[in-house]
Amino acid sequence: MPHAFPLFPQQASTVAPAVDHLFWFLTAVSVFFSALIFLLIFYFAIKYRRRSQDEPPPKNQVINNIPLEVTWTVIPMILVAIMYFWGAEIFVRNAQPPPNATEVFVIGKQWMWHIEHTNGKREINALHIPEGVPVKLTMTSQDVIHDFFVPAFRVKNDVLPDRYTTEWFEATKVGKYHFFCNQYCGMGHSLMRGWVYVMTPEDYEKWLNSGVTGETMAEQGEKLYHQYGCITCHGTGKGPAFVGLYGKPVRLDNGQTVIANDAYIRESILFPSAQIVNGYPAIMPTFKGQVTEEQVLQLTAYIKSLGSKERNTGTP
Amino acid sequence: MAEHIAPRKLYIFVFLGLLVMTVLTWQIAYIDLGKWNTVVALIIAIFKASLVVTFFMHLRWSHSMIRLVLFAAIFWLAIMITLTVGDFFSRSNEQPWQASYTVSQPMVSSVKR
Amino acid sequence: MHNSESAVYEQFDDRTQQHEASNLGMWIFLATEIMFFGGVFTGYTVYRNLFMTAFEAGSHLLNARIGALNTVVLIGSSLTMALAVHAAQLGKRKLLMIFIVSTMCLGGVFLYIKFVLEWLHEYHDGLAPGLHWTYAGPQSGHVALFFVFYFILTGIHATHMIVGEGIMAVLLYMAWRGRFSKERYNPIEMFGLYWHFVDIVWIFLFPLLYLLGAHF
Amino acid sequence: MSSSEVAITPRVHYLNVDYGIKSWLLTTDHKRIAWMYLMSITFFFAIGGVAATLMRLNLVEPQGLLVEPETYNKLFSTHGIVMVFFFLVPSIPAVLGNFLIPMMLGARDVAFPRLNLLSWYVFMTGGSFVLYALIAGGVDTGWTFYTPLSSMYLNTHVMAAASGIFIAGFSSILTGLNFVVTIHKMRAPGLTWFRLPLFIWAMYASSIIFIIATPVIAISLALIVIERFFHVGIFDPALGGDPILFQHLFWFYSHPAVYVMILPSMGVMSELVTAFSRKKIFGYHFVAFSSVAIAAIGFLVWGHHMFVSGQSIYAGLVFSALSFAVAIPSAVKVFNWTATLYKGSISYEAPMLYALGFIGLFTIGGLTGLYLAATALDQHVHATYFVIAHFHYIMVGGAVMGYMGGIHFWWPKMTGRLYPDGWARVAAIIIFVGFNLTFFPQFILGYLGMPRRYAVYPPEFQTLNVISTAGASILGLGYIIPLIYLAWSARYGAPAGPNPWKATGLEWTTSSPPPTHNFEETPVVTEEPYGYDRIAEEIQVA
Ligand code: HEA
């Protein structure tokens, strides 16, 4: 049976009203021009209809009017310029997560969403977030391209294999909202969806700490650090120490300097030979195929937890 | 036909020019110019190609429409390459992966063999 | 049948119109070829800049001397092709045939070097991604990417050359049958454009594939 | 036409000079080749339409009425691939362009008639590959073939479908090449560039796109086939490649390709609007150059399909700005057509109904394109039904309407016979109503957030989907009616006479159907096109 049938999506994030304002502006422009053209066509079509088959075609036809041409070139130009800057402003804002945002990690795979919070709490096809707090998703895929789309928040971004993309939002209304995989990813594409639960910060806190395995992502990462033998090099000086690595510039042996962010650490684990730290031999084996994307995120969380204090080793 | 017939000698000279430039580009590869190696090699290649186009392909004696066609193709190819490469090398740190390649002096190449 | 006197197709008014039309058509075709190769070149440019060191390592596994040799061979064939058109313009049938044959031979030499002295070796050395890949140096995956582009670019180029050899065989037959004359040599000229274009592609492929990074 | 004139059909014309299957399959007559294309693309349109019908039926139920998601994926892939590459891209160029360009230029044929025939064979070869892929089990890549899904994960008939499009691409290239050379070199004496009908300008602009863009789709699909076949990583990140590179190459073709679909329709519009309002086109130069501007700028905007793909945001901003720029020449055209009606002598035969429908629906489709070009809005509506509605408004409401209008306008010239105008008007109105009912609800669905390519969907979207499906059935009916009466009229229609609409243009000066070489003698052109004020005097004299 047909459900209640909405005509406009809920607004549940800080950017949603901004996007909707832009939407209504474009709609106003569109309605104006469509109406203008429809009315003119109807008016001309009736006023100048051919009254008899042998009606002589009009003479002295107006076929050029430069001021008119200029007008209807310049006015649309001004309008699209407004649309452009308006859209760009929101777009750029959407591309910059606030530094204090709560981090959540999202892994897409055919055809489910795997979500992990920094304290180690995991969920599948569901995302719990607090109201009024910016949340940043760090997303990656284990197979093909997916896309994480929350209509009520008016944001989406593709989720790519072998790469991190991000997306952020600040929910403004407690409730339950759809999220969809919005990039065609094969057979189960339309089943790859779930719910975002926006909770009051207190409820969220309660939810977050209920039924957790007891290990945060960083703790799990530390376990892996021992389990995969990272410690045999990185704890012994054969490889650079991790203390204070995160977020700091690293000098490479080819003279370049890179920032040790999530992507760099991920690459160091999966493709160690791509970038070699200056002063160290390229002996680190690749862990591609051994550690999952999830474990990479945990290792990264561990390295992050070691802080970005001044580095005492690593870059001679 | 109202076609221009170039003297045979011209073709031989062009050929010799191409020959010289081939040897040149090959030998320069053994000199370390840093990132300029590729640039120099490409410049020489462009010179060679223009020789072939101008003389062997008779562009010099052709209708300007033909030049326009050639120009258009090169122009759109340049657009395709520029805008595509432009995307890859302007990705910000938040969308990293490649970003770490471009923090500083991305073009330096100094492989030790 | 069109003999050399009535060598104008019915849709054209005269020979100048016909010649200009086919010349323009051929150049437009070459424009599409530029874009066709251009797609691969775009990919190459992107990856080459992303994976600079791997691409240079890959390039060093190719034999620049053979590449240079092949360049010379192909330039030579371009010369003989230009001379073939020249001979056709002057209506010298014998000379025309000689030059077509020499172009075909030089093209054959190029293909021989390409297939037997290069591809076969690379295949045996485990440098053929997807078929036989044993390279174990650093960044093996990205070196493989270089070789993928190497094989695609040289492969498309070689395909063009093989097609060219086929067309030349037909042209040779036509020349032998006396189908060309001072007035009617359009096909030779048009084919010349094609052959020179294939030469130009190689002129770019040689430095881009063989000469990456310094070879000292 | 006035009934006093007796319309006569010439005794010998291009359709009856010879008979038999061979006289068609080996013909080099551009007019017969146009017919072969017409038959082929109608066939493909039916396939695409059947797929669309099944899709719409399936979407009546949130859980899917008919098929499994797997089959649904094959349906929309088939629909997109067939409709774009085998129906709409070749539609106006290969049918009307082939038929009309030589005639409008006063030429005996295109510059390379045998190449023209070859392109039809190439097209059909490509088509058979795709048909094979469909019969053998289908393909479920979507028409966009995004990697690594298409190259590494799907095990349907991706290679056959990709090869089919690769091959058909060469047909486009050859057609475009033929047209450009024809327009440059085969114009009748006195036919200078600014005396050309605007249809020719539009065809010229789209031919440029054919030539420059099509090779790129060919090579990108070839790369997919190579990646699939050899398992090497050109686009697959697991093997070192980058999937976004594929998207760049794909859209470098596919965005210009959308203008290949609309420009010819715009050309048809300029002919129809002038003929049925008996007026010279308003702002000839602006309409002519806007075609070229659309073709040229259209090459710079492909990244607007990739705003949220992981492309650099700076690139996104540049592509967004350029996309807005390309809207301006389209706006100029719409305004000039509207102004052409001013003080005209307007009549409403079926082609004109299609033309007015085109202007309205194209305006809506184009304006919603602006929503998509605005980066922040696209971040919400990208890959939702809003996009689906946008491009169906332009491609079905615009391009297909233009195609239908053109077919109705030149049908008397192609067959020498008139179709029943009453039926034609009814069909045009049914199509218009059905169309809006089908696709307008999709704008709302899209903004609500319903993703495209969804076989099953949340129940609150059901009502709008049901409305859309209801519209689609009306629309489908609307397309079947012309099929019937046009086929009927080709045999039983009244003779049309050389110029049933009293239109200007060289094609109307020769008999209907025209003789094999179009004109008894090469026409000489002495004035600008659309000289309806001159006809005014002629009619008065008569
Ligand atoms: C014939 C086909 C056609 C045409 C002509 C267009 C024309 C335009 N398109 Fe469309 N488009 C498609 C077919 C087409 N499109 C398809 C098939 C897709 C989806 C592909 C896929 O993903 O499967 C798509 C997707 C698409 C996207 C990507 C959406 C997404 O996936 O996120 C964008 C984004 O910018 C876009 C923008 C535009 C713009 C700005 C125009 C402009 O050219 C429109 C210009 C026209 C007008 C503006 C109207 C007339 C003007 C007036 C009446 C005057 C008033 C004007 C102003 C105030 C400016 N289109």
Ligand code: HEA
């Ligand atoms: C030129 C292009 C074109 C045309 C004409 C159409 C026409 C139609 N399209 Fe489609 N469409 C696309 C191009 C086109 N489409 C593309 C590119 C996509 C994206 C695909 C993808 O995501 O990859 C798409 C996707 C698409 C979707 C979204 C699917 C999804 O994302 O899940 C839908 C849904 O409603 C749809 C519906 C329709 C309908 C109802 C028509 C109707 O207008 C069709 C009406 C026609 C008929 C009903 C047939 C008429 C009948 C006959 C000719 C008689 C012959 C039949 C017999 C004798 C048996 N189309």
Ligand code: CUA
């Ligand atoms: Cu995952 Cu669609």
Ligand SMILES: [Cu+2]
């Ligand atoms: Cu586009």
